[in-house]
Amino acid sequence: MSRVKELQKSLFGGTTSNARQFGMIFTLVAIVLLFEILTNGLTLNPGNLISLVSQYSYILILAIGMLMVIVAGHIDLSVGSIAAFVGIVVAKVMQDYSLPWFVAILVGLAVGALIGAWQGFWVAYVGVPAFIVTLAGMMLFRGGNQFIGNANTIPVPEGFRVIGAGFLPEIGPDTGYNNPTLLLGLVACVAIVIREWRGRRTRREMGADVAPMWISVIRVAVPLVVVVFATLQFAGGRVGTSFPVSGIILAVLVVIYSFITRNTAGGRHIYAVGGNARAAELSGVKLKRVNFMVMMNMSILAALAGMIFVARSAASGPQDGIGWELDAIAAVFIGGAAVSGGLGTISGSIVGGLVMAVLNNGLQLLGVGSDRVQIIKGLVLLLAVAFDVYNKKQGRFSVIESLMRPFRRDTPAPASPAEAEQERGKSPVAG
Amino acid sequence: MSDAPVLLEMRSITKEFPGVKALSDVNLVVRAGEIHAIAGENGAGKSTLMKVLSGVYPYGSYSGQILYQGSESRFSDIRASENAGIVIIHQELALVPGLSITENIFLGNEPRRGGVIDWKTANRRAAELMAMVGLEEDPDTLIGDIGVGKQQLVEIAKAFAKNVKLLILDEPTAALNEDDSQHLLGLMREFRQRGITSIIISHKLNEIAETADSITILRDGQTIETLDIKADGVDEDRIVRGMVGRELHSRFPDHTPNIGEVFFEVRDWTVRHPIAAERLVSKNASFTVRRGEIVGFAGLMGAGRTELAMSIFGRSYGTYVSGQIIKDGQEIVIKSVSDAIAHGLAYVSEDRKSIGLNLLDDIKTSVVSAKLSKVISHGVIDQVREHRAAEDYRKSLRVKAPSVDDPVTTLSGGNQQKVVLAKWMFTDPDLLILDEPTRGIDVGAKYEIYGIIQRLADQGKGVVVISSELPELIGLCDRIYTVFEGTITGDIARADADPELLLKQMTSVKKAQRS
Numbered sequence: 001m002s003r004v005k006e007l008q009k010s011l012f013g014g015t016t017s018n019a020r021q022f023g024m025i026f027t028l029v030a031i032v033l034l035f036e037i038l039t040n041g042l043t044l045n046p047g048n049l050i051s052l053v054s055q056y057s058y059i060l061i062l063a064i065g066m067l068m069v070i071v072a073g074h075i076d077l078s079v080g081s082i083a084a085f086v087g088i089v090v091a092k093v094m095q096d097y098s099l100p101w102f103v104a105i106l107v108g109l110a111v112g113a114l115i116g117a118w119q120g121f122w123v124a125y126v127g128v129p130a131f132i133v134t135l136a137g138m139m140l141f142r143g144g145n146q147f148i149g150n151a152n153t154i155p156v157p158e159g160f161r162v163i164g165a166g167f168l169p170e171i172g173p174d175t176g177y178n179n180p181t182l183l184l185g186l187v188a189c190v191a192i193v194i195r196e197w198r199g200r201r202t203r204r205e206m207g208a209d210v211a212p213m214w215i216s217v218i219r220v221a222v223p224l225v226v227v228v229f230a231t232l233q234f235a236g237g238r239v240g241t242s243f244p245v246s247g248i249i250l251a252v253l254v255v256i257y258s259f260i261t262r263n264t265a266g267g268r269h270i271y272a273v274g275g276n277a278r279a280a281e282l283s284g285v286k287l288k289r290v291n292f293m294v295m296m297n298m299s300i301l302a303a304l305a306g307m308i309f310v311a312r313s314a315a316s317g318p319q320d321g322i323g324w325e326l327d328a329i330a331a332v333f334i335g336g337a338a339v340s341g342g343l344g345t346i347s348g349s350i351v352g353g354l355v356m357a358v359l360n361n362g363l364q365l366l367g368v369g370s371d372r373v374q375i376i377k378g379l380v381l382l383l384a385v386a387f388d389v390y391n392k393k394q395g396r397f398s399v400i401e402s403l404m405r406p407f408r409r410d411t412p413a414p415a416s417p418a419e420a421e422q423e424r425g426k427s428p429v430a431g
Numbered sequence: 432m433s434d435a436p437v438l439l440e441m442r443s444i445t446k447e448f449p450g451v452k453a454l455s456d457v458n459l460v461v462r463a464g465e466i467h468a469i470a471g472e473n474g475a476g477k478s479t480l481m482k483v484l485s486g487v488y489p490y491g492s493y494s495g496q497i498l499y500q501g502s503e504s505r506f507s508d509i510r511a512s513e514n515a516g517i518v519i520i521h522q523e524l525a526l527v528p529g530l531s532i533t534e535n536i537f538l539g540n541e542p543r544r545g546g547v548i549d550w551k552t553a554n555r556r557a558a559e560l561m562a563m564v565g566l567e568e569d570p571d572t573l574i575g576d577i578g579v580g581k582q583q584l585v586e587i588a589k590a591f592a593k594n595v596k597l598l599i600l601d602e603p604t605a606a607l608n609e610d611d612s613q614h615l616l617g618l619m620r621e622f623r624q625r626g627i628t629s630i631i632i633s634h635k636l637n638e639i640a641e642t643a644d645s646i647t648i649l650r651d652g653q654t655i656e657t658l659d660i661k662a663d664g665v666d667e668d669r670i671v672r673g674m675v676g677r678e679l680h681s682r683f684p685d686h687t688p689n690i691g692e693v694f695f696e697v698r699d700w701t702v703r704h705p706i707a708a709e710r711l712v713s714k715n716a717s718f719t720v721r722r723g724e725i726v727g728f729a730g731l732m733g734a735g736r737t738e739l740a741m742s743i744f745g746r747s748y749g750t751y752v753s754g755q756i757i758k759d760g761q762e763i764v765i766k767s768v769s770d771a772i773a774h775g776l777a778y779v780s781e782d783r784k785s786i787g788l789n790l791l792d793d794i795k796t797s798v799v800s801a802k803l804s805k806v807i808s809h810g811v812i813d814q815v816r817e818h819r820a821a822e823d824y825r826k827s828l829r830v831k832a833p834s835v836d837d838p839v840t841t842l843s844g845g846n847q848q849k850v851v852l853a854k855w856m857f858t859d860p861d862l863l864i865l866d867e868p869t870r871g872i873d874v875g876a877k878y879e880i881y882g883i884i885q886r887l888a889d890q891g892k893g894v895v896v897i898s899s900e901l902p903e904l905i906g907l908c909d910r911i912y913t914v915f916e917g918t919i920t921g922d923i924a925r926a927d928a929d930p931e932l933l934l935k936q937m938t939s940v941k942k943a944q945r946s
Contacts, residue, residue: 206818208834263812265803272800275789282747282778282786283801283854284769342791 024335024351024384031355035362042365043358046237049230050244054165054312056357057246058083058305060350062328063335064257065301067349070332071261072294073274073341074123074130078137079328080321082299083306085141086111090307091154091316101160105307112303115141116296124291133295138325146318153317156310164311166245177235178242185231189224196220246308253301258346270294274341330377331356334384355380437498438463438628439597444483444495453479454493455652461597464626466619468639468660470670471649472901477632480649481599485519486512500596516596520586522605528575532566533557535574536589560588564618580611587618598622599630604638605733616642634731636667636938648673667938668931675901675930682878683906686885690909691722695862695893700754702742712738712749714917720862720893725884727908728897730937735917736897737781740864744778745771758861772801777860779851781867781897787851788839795821795835797850802858824853828883845876852883863887864895869903881907901930913937 035043042048062079069076090108093099099107115137122133172179196216203210234243261267269290272280281287305324310316335352337344356377363373439461446454454476461467471477482488484497486506497504499515506512509519526535533553542552557570566584568577574585583603590598600619604612616638619629623644633639639646639660646665648655655673658665696719704710712735720726728736741748743756745768756763758774765771771778780787788797798821799806806817821835828849832842839847848868855863865884869877884907888894898904904911905928913921913936921936 202814205815207822208818208836263814264810265807265812268796268800268803268812271791272789275791276786278786279789280800282744282768282780284745284767284772286767286769338791342789 023387024348024355028351028355028358031358031362035358035365039362039365043362044233046233047241048361048365049233050167050237050241052357052361053247053250054244055361056353057244057250058164058308058312059324059327059331059357060250060353061253061301061305061308062324063331063349063353064253064346065298066325066328067332067335067337067344067346068257068261068270068294069130069298070329070337070339071274071341071344072270072291073277074291074294075329076119076130076134076295076298076302077325078119078134078141079298079302079305080324081138081141081145082112082115082302083309083321083324084145084316084318085115085148085306086303087306087310087316087320088145088149088154090160091156091310092148094157094160095154101157101162104160105163108303108307109300112300112306113296115303116299117292119299120292120295123295124288130295134325145320149316149318151318153315155315160307161311161314162245163249164246164308165314166311167240168242168245168248170239170242177232178237179235181235181242182231184243184248185227185235188227188231192223192227193220246312249304249308254346254350261346266290266293271342274343276342327356328353330381334381336388339385352384435462435464437461438500439484440496440498441480441484442496442498444480444493444497446479446483446488446493453652454483457495457649457652457654458657459647459654460657461628461630462645463628464623465644466623466629466631466642468643468646469630469632469649470634470636470639470646470674472674472899475649475674476652477649478601479652481519481601481630481632484512485509485517485599513593516594517599518590518593518595518597519599520583520590520601520603522602524579524582524586526574526582526585526589529573531571531573532561532568532577532585533570535585536560536592538589540589540592556592557588560591563591564588565614578611580607580614583607583611583615584618595627597628597630599632601632602634602732603631604633604635605731612638634938636670636934639670640666646670650674667935671931671934675934682881682902684878684882684885688725688909689723689889691724691891693719693721694759695720696757697743698755698757700739700743701752702738702748702754703750703752705749708750711752712917713742716754716914716917716919718912718919718922720895722891722893723888724910725888725894725896725908727904727911728895728914729901729904729911729933730899730914732899733916734914734937736914737866738917739914740778740866740895740897741780743771744768744776744864747778772858772860775859775861777801777855777858777863779855779863779865779868781870783844783847783851788847790840791838793836793838794825794830794832794842794850797839798824798835798853798857801854805857820857821853824849824856828853829879843872843876845872845880848872848876848880849883852880856887860892862893862895864897866897867899868896869898869900877903901933904928904933905930 032043062083066076066079086108089111090104093107094101094104119130119133119137122128123130168178168180168184170178175182196219200210200216261270269280269285272283272285273287273290277287280290306321309320313320331353332344332349333339333352334355335344335348335350337349359377359380360373363376368376437460439459441457441459444454444457444459445452457476457480459469459480469477469480479488483493484506486508489507490505497506499517504512504515506515512519527538530538536557537548537553542549542556544552554570561568561570561584564584564587566581566588568581574582577585587598603615607615612635619631619642622629631639631643643660645657645659647657648670650673658669658673663669696717698717700713700716701711702713704712716739718726728740730736738748742751743765745765747768756765763774765774765776784790789800792800795817799817803812806813806820808816818835824830825832825835830842830846830849830853832846839850842850852865852868868884869880872880884894884896896904896908905925908928909925911921911923911925911928911933912919913923913933915937921933923932923936
């Protein structure tokens with residue numbers, strides 16, 4: 001193992017699934033710095049950061065669900081339409097029945113769950129490919145949105161707008177910063193330290209090699225610097241603004257879903273199904289249930305994203321959510337998920353989504369027209385995945401490693417001849 | 432027959448793969464107008480030899496000479512050998528289900544006029560060819576709508592459309608029923624009358640003895656002998672002797688079995704094929720396993736051993752028709768894989784890579800994957816316990832990997848197999864069904880796997896081993912069942928087990944069934 005790889009492994013945990021994240025984090029940092037220079041400091045200024053988060057939080061929420069769908073080996077094209085459909089339903093019930101906003105949110109989530117059960121049923125129990133089911137859903141719920149809303153825009157009341165356009169309140173002593181945001185930053189810092197400390201303890205209990213102390217210091221120090229910087233920026237914006245509520249929702253979801261995908265049986269099963277469905281089935285995984293849950297979960301998150309968007313724009317309209325599915329899918333693939341399923345992480349997808357968001361935002365700040373922004377985003381997606389495919393063909397995963405290749409001689413080991421030479425054909429049930 | 436001119440001679444063919452010599456100095460002489468059989472156990476090199484002949488392994492990738500019609504041939508690919516009139520029909524038919532019989536016959540070889548397919552000629556010739564092979568169907572019928580036996584005839588018609596001189600059939604009757612098989616063999620005899628030469632590879636030795644004129648026997652990649660069926664008076668027994676004639680030396684760890692009472696019993700297990708519902712892949716199969724016993728299942732490819740095992744293991748194959756499972760004196764009902772695991776069953780599949788492992792996983796994830804509940808507390812996977820469990824197996828099974836965090840793809844076949852074994856040992860099974868546990872792994876690793884199997888039996892577990900290697904079954908098992916076309920045809924104790932007896936039982940319908 002080369003030293004670069006060793007370092008990468010100890011810094012990032014280094015299994016194949018998150019190796020691409022390594023490259024993406026650097027890409028993200030590079031893009032941020034590039035735009036920071038090109039825009040003369042506009043990119044990282046508090047106002048821009050705040051609008052960046054509130055503008056992209058719903059796409060990133062979709063990316064969480066989409067990651068799980070893609071890991072399980074499916075796709076969901078209907079999320080934009082579902083978001084729009086739920087948005088209009090929620091706006092309508094608040095307008096017509098004057099439901100309180102928090103009840104309306106529950107209604108929205110329930111509608112999302114119902115839609116998810118519908119799609120999950122077709123995918124998991126009937127066996128219609130998710131591509132088809134959700135393509136149908138895309139049309140179905142887009143039409144449903146216009147049917148219910150009469151193709152009109154319906155405004156939502158003030159209280160509801162908090163989830164999309166709200167900020168942490170200004171409370172406590174006058175520190176020149178938004179106090180709750182400072183507190184949030186502090187909590188994040190403590191969490192980072194505890195996480196690393198517990199990670200080391202776990203490794204020790206396993207009797208596995210514990211990374212040297214200086215690696216742990218780097219692993220803690222770098223995120224801490226980022227968090228402290230972000231906290232001060234978010235807390236130091238225009239009075240009345242701070243870290244957006246939608247950003248908090250996103251952060252909570254990221255923490256919960258990262259935990260589920262990594263540390264629970266349900267999460268493991270999603271990866272198992274996507275990695276090798278037949279093997280998973282023969283290991284006792286309930287294939288249908290996993291597929292159903294994944295599709296249903298996606299629709300619930302789409303419902304949430306739709307409501308946040310409606311809250312932010314203060315009204316639900318017939319054009320909401322168009323193209324969101326593509327942004328979410330792009331985020332997941334840029335973030336290192338495999339097209340064939342079985343690989344990918346929540347955090348990777350978030351990084352992938354942020355790359356797209358910063359790119360979009362930075363180009364807009366530079367005054368680049370939306371035509372060219374789209375062209376650039378398309379190329380970035382293509383290159384990111386092409387790079388991954390190329391690396392896989394070479395049998396390696398890391399960015400830096402591939403730059404070093406000309407200096408190394410080893411070639412990937414050939415497939416075992418004994419297995420290539422079996423007389424008994426490839427049918428899995430011969431025998 | 433032996434005075435006919437030689438059509439094909441393969442001289443000292445040697446084909447090596449990295450680390451393995453698949454063919455070593457093999458010679459084959461086929462005379463014009465004869466039916467020449469090639470026999471040998473699985474892995475003897477039959478298919479490799481045919482791939483050399485047909486250009487799948489191009490000239491230059493092997494050493495030796497191919498003399499065809501009197502001159503040396505150097506085929507660069509299948510197309511080149513087909514142009515010379517050598518057509519091979521593989522066991523997995525190469526037909527397109529959604530196209531018609533005519534379209535399949537001329538696929539890639541369409542009669543054209545001015546760049547456009549000449550359907551008139553195609554239909555006329557298709558009708559001729561179909562008459563020739565005795566296929567009575569509308570030429571516009573889709574391939575997917577006719578049975579396997581007729582599909583085989585379409586393959587042969589397709590070969591004739593290419594102007595075949597030497598027809599090679601790889602296990603042509605393996606998937607056919609008795610009638611279709613007889614028709615096909617009759618057809619081959621008809622072709623002989625017309626002067627067409629055929630090579631047939633078959634496990635069904637009675638068919639060879641009845642149909643072929645001469646036979647070449649391969650064993651371990653070497654030519655053992657070539658016999659004239661009539662002149663040498665060759666019968667099934669004679670072929671078997673040639674196929675298995677090797678010495679069994681100590682390829683197995685010493686082991687004294689400690690066998691207890693019967694604890695697992697399957698009664699009258701009957702299963703339908705998942706698609707062809709009229710076909711039974713298992714017919715009234717009954718067997719028993721004792722504690723501490725290693726029970727072998729011998730049978731040819733397609734005999735239904737894997738199907739039987741997978742069907743018992745949570746109805747993972749085919750459609751369950753009838754049958755009972757009795758464990759520890761009580762009938763148990765197993766409807767899903769999770770039921771099976773909960774009842775202490777484990778099934779290690781024959782195909783490690785496609786259905787045994789998730790190749791994206793690392794070692795520790797694989798080891799715990801069939802019983803995650805053992806490492807979960809309060810709904811959360813305990814990484815320490817997971818790691819320790821995997822680490823224990825890595826040491827006790829001597830998996831050659833620096834760490835359990837390594838992906839399973841970095842392991843050799845033998846070590847991957849140990850990981851799969853660990854995965855199922857981790858479920859604390861009472862009965863382990865191991866399907867081809869040593870396939871594709873080297874001799875040293877095999878020895879270790881045998882040791883693991885014996886240790887499992889010594890712990891009082893029952894172990895079922897399905898294997899196509901007879902010496903392996905004889906060396907390892909305390910008792911061997913033979914399976915033929917879904918029926919259990921024999922129950923042979925270790926003391927009586929010899930390859931000839933086994934081969935006879937697994938190739939014939941003598942005992943149990945001829946309905």
